[in-house]
Every structure is written in C-alpha cells, then in structure tokens.
Amino acid sequence: GAVVSQHPSWVICKSGTSVKIECRSLDFQATTMFWYRQFPKQSLMLMATSNEGSKATYEQGVEKDKFLINHASLTLSTLTVTSAHPEDSSFYICSAWTGLGYGYTFGSGTRLTVV
Amino acid sequence: QQQVKQSPQSLIVQKGGISIINCAYENTAFDYFPWYQQFPGKGPALLIAIRPDVSEKKEGRFTISFNKSAKQFSLHIMDSQPGDSATYFCAASPTGTASKLTFGTGTRLQVTL
Numbered sequence: 674g675a676v677v678s679q680h681p682s683w684v685i686c687k688s689g690t691s692v693k694i695e696c697r698s699l700d701f702q703a704t705t706m707f708w709y710r711q712f713p714k715q716s717l718m719l720m721a722t723s724n725e726g727s728k729a730t731y732e733q734g735v736e737k738d739k740f741l742i743n744h745a746s747l748t749l750s751t752l753t754v755t756s757a758h759p760e761d762s763s764f765y766i767c768s769a770w771t772g773l774g775y776g777y778t779f780g781s782g783t784r785l786t787v788v
Numbered sequence: 789q790q791q792v793k794q795s796p797q798s799l800i801v802q803k804g805g806i807s808i809i810n811c812a813y814e815n816t817a818f819d820y821f822p823w824y825q826q827f828p829g830k831g832p833a834l835l836i837a838i839r840p841d842v843s844e845k846k847e848g849r850f851t852i853s854f855n856k857s858a859k860q861f862s863l864h865i866m867d868s869q870p871g872d873s874a875t876y877f878c879a880a881s882p883t884g885t886a887s888k889l890t891f892g893t894g895t896r897l898q899v900t901l
Binding site for chain 1: 820822824829830831832833834837877881887888889891892893894896
C-alpha cells in the first residue's frame with residue numbers, strides 16, 4: 674500500500690520547451706505532496722510543498738515561475754518545468770505523507786534532460 | 789539548526805559484515821527519524837523509521853539505534869549483502885502531515901564479495 678506513481682520516468686526535451694511531471698497517489702489521499710530535485714551523488718533538495726487546492730509553498734531560491742506546481746486533487750500533483758534550459762536537467766522526485774505506518778512515500782523519480 | 793549531519797560519505801563492507809551509518813541532528817522539534825535506501829535512477833524507499841520514545845528498533849537485518857540525549861541515531865545493517873549496495877539517507881521531521889523532511893547528505897554503501 675501507499676504507492677505514489679510518478680510519470681514519466683525519463684524525458685528529453687529541447688531547450689525552451691516545457692515539461693510536465695505527474696505524481697499520483699494510488700491508494701491513499703495525499704493532502705500534501707513534496708517535490709524534490711536531486712543532482713548526481715547528492716542528497717534530495719526540497720523544491721516546494723504543495724497542498725491540495727492551494728498554492729504551493731516554494732523553498733528559498735526556487736523560481737516559482739519556472740517550476741509550476743499544481744495540486745488540484747487529493748490524488749494528483751504536477752510539476753511543470755517551463756522554458757526548460759540545460760541547467761534544469763536533473764532528477765525530480767515527488768513524495769507524500771501517507772500516515773504513520775508508511776511515513777513519507779516517494780515516487781520513482783523523473784530524469785529530465787534538456788538539450 | 790535544521791541540518792542533519794550524516795557520516796560516513798561512503799562505506800565499503802565485505803559480504804556478511806556489519807554496515808554502520810551515523811546521523812546527528814540539532815532541532816529538538818524533530819520526532820520522526822526514517823532511513824531511506826536509494827538505488828541509482830530510483831526514488832528513495834523507506835527502510836525503517838523510529839520515534840524518540842524508543843531507543844532501538846529492529847526490522848530484519850536493519851536496526852536503528854537512537855540516542856535522544858546525544859541527538860544521534862544510526863543504522864546498522866547486519867549480514868550485509870551485495871544487494872544492499874545503494875545510497876542510504878537518514879532524515880528527520882517534526883510530527884505532522886505537512887512537515888518537511890530534512891535529509892542527511894547520504895552514504896554510498898558498497899558491499900563486496
């Protein structure tokens with residue numbers, strides 16, 4: 674139980690285009706989702722916290738106009754990287770709190786490569 | 789005060805040995821301490837978690853030891869196997885569904901034959 678499905682697992686896009694990453698909670702309602710970015714051999718860096726039906730809260734230094742987060746339902750949160758550039762290439766991971774039994778569960782991640 | 793310090797950065801253990809990873813925190817509001825295992829190209833997966841009301845928790849070959857007064861906790865992997873080779877992250881958060889996890893810097897574990 675407590676599965677978060679993240680798609681796509683990898684995506685290659687051209688510089689200047691936008692890319693949408695989806696995370697769905699399959700068997701629970703995710704009131705709050707977290708979006709992380711991870712560079713090679715580094716830890717996870719929290720980008721933003723999204724609450725269902727309200728605006729996301731972004732961490733300091735994260736451009737909210739570049740990384741658009743939508744959490745329109747209790748089972749779906751999306752991250753859109755707008756006008757992507759090569760420096761946006763990274764591994765993006767979503768997470769949700771599932772309750773004490775399973776804690777925070779993570780999606781499988783999306784490898785974004787901007788060329 | 790929000791940091792979680794993790795050591796070592798990398799670890800090589802022989803098959804059958806014990807792998808030990810340590811973490812320390814400063815924020816006394818933290819009361820949930822999970823450990824995650826991450827394989828290359830995958831998201832982190834919860835291994836085991838502990839709350840401050842117990843000093844040790846064991847699940848299979850994985851044990852968390854928790855020292856509240858020292859604000860330290862550690863992961864012990866008994867009988868380490870090559871399949872355990874991965875990156876391990878400790879983390880901490882205060883209680884609450886909207887609480888952010890603070891991650892350690894990660895430990896790359898390699899278990900050799």
